[in-house]
Amino acid sequence: MFNTNLEIKTPEQILLMREAGLVVADALAAVRDAVRPGVSTAELDRVAEDLIRSRGATPSFLGYGEPPFPATICASVNDAVVHGIPGAQVLAEGDVVSIDCGAIVADGSGQGWHGDAAITVAVGAVPPRVTELMRVTEEALWQGLAAARVGGRVGDISHAVEHHVDTQGDYGIVEGYTGHGIGTEMHLPPDVPNYGRAGRGPRLKKGLALAVEPMVTIGSADTRVAEDEWTVLTTDGSVAAHFEHTFALTDTGVWVLTAHDGGRAALERLGAPYGGPA
Known part of the structure; x- marks a missing residue:
């Protein structure tokens, strides 16, 4: 399973991660539908937890870390970049909220397999520059995913994310928080920074699963x-956006485990090989 400290999955294990990924995709879709002015972030958290548990899965975030994270989702509003704790905060028209969600599906032996993804959602109408920030961040995620190839390097993903953001305007790329390996644990080697040089870093292998997550x-x-x-906040109070997907590398390309269509439409639009089922 392990190769140079990287957890390499079998096809059967990737299928279990796909199950977890679809639970996450459905939870994020449910939360997106629930976002509106007047709803609290605690209410959004309940939506996600109810859906995850209804599928027989377990929230990845609840109880994670030190101090233990107290919720199912991270709900990060406006100048909160990541790791916002859901609670009494009520969303208002013009806010943006980044929702990060993880779920665990267990195999027959009880071993858990993780899925992890994030979206940023506008609450009603937001200023055009915020809409543009969200577009740039989500597109940077897909550029990073499309850069992954068996035999390539982690830096190929990092460079693609950074290059896209830099070509779109004057934005800040958060460097202290990164994507990561994922599988039997939510966070595994290697780190996947959102900046860097192509051709550097660990080699990308068939069976490797990574989470890519630009924060801009x-x-x-x-x-x-x-x-x-x-809660991670911008020091200058500026608005942030965060998008994330979990993917695996297969014989034929990239399979985005937390996208309902496996990432097929976006990858094909970018000319990248799709690695999921036909």
Whole structure:
């Protein structure tokens, strides 16, 4: 299973991760549908937890880390980049909220397999520059996914993300938080930064699963951690966006495990090989 510290999955294990990925995709879709002015982030958290548990899966985030994360989703509003704790905060017209969600599906032996993805959602009408920030960040995610190839390097993904953001305008790319390997644990080697040089880093192998997650700001990329010891905020108060998908490398290309269509439409649009079922 392990090769140079990277967890390499069998096709059967990737199928289990696909199950987890589809649970995450459905949970994020349900949360997206629930976002509106007047809803609290705690209510969004309940939507996600109810869906995950109804599928026989387990929330990845609940109880994770130190101090233990107290919720099923991360709900990061406006200048919160990632790791926002759901609670009494009520969404208002013009806000944006980034929702990060993970789920675990167990195999017959009880071993858990993870899926992890994130979206940023506008609450009603938002300023055009915020809409553009969301577009740039989501497109950067897909550029990174499309750059992955068996035999390539992690840096190919990182460079593709950075290059896309840099060509779209004056944005900040958060450097202190990265994508990651994923599988039997939510966070595994290698780190997948959102900046870097192509051709550098660990080699990409068939059976490797990674989570790619650009975090981009309208202003400075500098961040600080709030007193709750989890929420990451921009230091200048600028709005941030965050998008993420989990993918696996197969014989034929990239299979985006947390996208309902496996990423096929977006990958084909970018001229990248799709690695999922026909």
